[in-house]
Amino acid sequence: MTESANHQADLKPPGGSEATSPAVALGLVVLDTNEPKRLADFYAALLSWDIVRADDDWVTIRPATGAGNAGAGAGPGLAFQLVVNYQPPTWPTGAVPQQFHLDLDVADLAAAAEYAESLGAEKVVTAGRASSFTLFLDPSGHPFCLCAA
DSSP states (O other): OOHHHHHHHHOOOGGGOOOOOOOOOOOEEEEEESOHHHHHHHHHHHHTEEEEEEOSSEEEEEEOSBTTBOOTTOSOEEEEEEOTTOOOOOOSSSSSOOOOOEEEEESOHHHHHHHHHHTTOEEOOOTTOOTTEEEEEOTTSOEEEEEEO
8 A cells, every 4th residue: 555545544534434535636736926927927838838817816827738738727737826925935944934846847857947047937056956856946936846757
């Protein structure tokens, strides 16, 4: 049994009944930002995804149609919500800790890193890190990694 299967086997609904789990799927990962459109444009370009909703305070992107993707709206997407007085993480140490980070798989790490920087990502230089990934900060300061697939 996998580690996640072991944990799942230990979980019981309230009251201990053996209820059947309803279908639950990950829809979106939402990032706070003071510039939803700018951050959506960054990730849409980096991932070759489409903007599928754009309001002043919320922008959603999903996988683009074609190129082996099931189509816009298929699979989880990313959304960017406006937070007034947003404070970016001061990762790896500092007053504002990271809440999460994205690991993005790439076939050519060097080319993807160069492209990410051209879009506005900031490369984070860390001593002693593995050469199988490169750490960046997106335009709103969220850490993400490009990982050699």
